[in-house]
Amino acid sequence: xxxxxxxxxxxxxxxxxxxxxxxxxQPYLPIAVVAALDAVFGGVRAVLDGIFDDRVFVVSFLSxAVVAALxxxxxxxxxxxxxxxxxxxxxxxxRIFSNAAAIRxxxxxx
Amino acid sequence: MGLPGVSGEPGPRPPGARxxxxxxxxxxxxxxxxxxxxxxLAGVLCAALGFGVVVQVRQTDVAGLADLRESDLVRILDxxxxxxxxxxxxxxxxxxxxSELTAGSDSAEAAARAAEQRAxxxxxxxxxxxxxxxxxxxxxxxxxGEVGAAxxxxxxxxxxxxxAEAIQVxxxxxxxxxxxxxxxxxxxxxxxxxGTLLTPPYEVRVVGDPQTVATALDIPGGVRESLxxxxxxxxxxxxxxxxxxxxxxVSSPQYARPASPGATAGSE
Numbered sequence: 540x541x542x543x544x545x546x547x548x549x550x551x552x553x554x555x556x557x558x559x560x561x562x563x564x565q566p567y568l569p570i571a572v573v574a575a576l577d578a579v580f581g582g583v584r585a586v587l588d589g590i591f592d593d594r595v596f597v598v599s600f601l602s603x604a605v606v607a608a609l610x611x612x613x614x615x616x617x618x619x620x621x622x623x624x625x626x627x628x629x630x631x632x633x634r635i636f637s638n639a640a641a642i643r644x645x646x647x648x649x
Numbered sequence: 650m651g652l653p654g655v656s657g658e659p660g661p662r663p664p665g666a667r668x669x670x671x672x673x674x675x676x677x678x679x680x681x682x683x684x685x686x687x688x689x690l691a692g693v694l695c696a697a698l699g700f701g702v703v704v705q706v707r708q709t710d711v712a713g714l715a716d717l718r719e720s721d722l723v724r725i726l727d728x729x730x731x732x733x734x735x736x737x738x739x740x741x742x743x744x745x746x747x748s749e750l751t752a753g754s755d756s757a758e759a760a761a762r763a764a765e766q767r768a769x770x771x772x773x774x775x776x777x778x779x780x781x782x783x784x785x786x787x788x789x790x791x792x793x794g795e796v797g798a799a800x801x802x803x804x805x806x807x808x809x810x811x812x813a814e815a816i817q818v819x820x821x822x823x824x825x826x827x828x829x830x831x832x833x834x835x836x837x838x839x840x841x842x843x844g845t846l847l848t849p850p851y852e853v854r855v856v857g858d859p860q861t862v863a864t865a866l867d868i869p870g871g872v873r874e875s876l877x878x879x880x881x882x883x884x885x886x887x888x889x890x891x892x893x894x895x896x897x898x899v900s901s902p903q904y905a906r907p908a909s910p911g912a913t914a915g916s917e
Binding site for chain 2: 545546554569572578579596600620621645
């Protein structure tokens with residue numbers, strides 16, 4: 540519940556403040572957001588599995604975002620930034636889908 | 650999936666380890682607001698996520714060239730360059746067309762100017778426009794009232810012979826059709842010019858070469874002498890600027906029609 544409220548608060552804050560994204564962050568923010576989404580789905584799945592651990596959630600959330608951004612940064616430096624960010628998005632997308640499938644199986648037994 | 654930090658990733662679940670509580674109840678229990686560290690942290694992180702999503706969505710809305718990668722920028726630059734070349738070619742084309750059209754309208758304009766100039770010149774001859782230029786102002790003092798139409802006819806004749814280009818007697822413009830008549834009996838001294846009765850002294854304004862015109866009036870046996878015989882005095886002033894302001898009202902001819910050039914060529 541607090542998590543849902545936090546999500547709402549974040550959205551509202553973003554709408555109201557509409558801050559400017561710093562230029563050096565612009566290529567990495569979308570990847571970090573997708574990675575954080577992956578962490579959230581993983582957390583929900585862990586709750587349903589009964590093995591949710593707040594420490595693991597926080598660490599995985601932050602490290603997911605940072606590592607995803609880091610990979611894209613490295614790719615940019617190596618000249619394969621667009622390909623690598625596509626790869627990261629594909630990987631994260633697959634994980635989000637598998638987590639969502641696990642959640643669905645828990646909730647709907649299907 | 651090479652990403653580390655897998656959140657709450659469940660390991661392979663032993664078949665019998667499935668929790669007894671229904672997943673919905675478990676979810677509900679986890680969602681109940683409790684002031685635990687886990688709840689607060691999850692709330693903060695989710696707030697960060699929501700913030701990030703909104704910011705990124707807005708950023709994508711306004712994304713311009715700054716977000717693009719080098720290769721995309723190069724492609725866009727190429728496109729822009731090609732487009733610029735095409736447009737420059739179009740500009741050259743249009744400018745050429747414009748200069749052609751301008752030249753065309755220039756010659757039409759020149760023709761119109763020439764026609765207008767000619768109309769003005771003809772207007773001077775026909776007496777429909779005022780004339781100004783060097784010339785003379787002649788005054789005929791006629792105390793005896795002896796000066797008649799014949800004297801004016803020879804005066805105008807002499808002026809035209811001397812190259813006068815515009816003549817005004819009194820306030821009547823002298824044109825090709827001007828007629829001088831004696832005034833009706835009993836009207837006293839004077840002369841009728843184109844139906845207007847003029848009385849002495851008469852003022853004659855002439856635009857033309859002042860020296861030639863003035864000399865023409867002075868030749869022996871000329872206008873000045875004939876006037877003196879009529880006991881009238883002719884005084885002439887030359888001026889650099891004489892204004893012939895009287896206008897002749899042109900009425901369209903009632904009988905004469907322009908003949909075709911072929912017909913006039915035969916008669917000439």
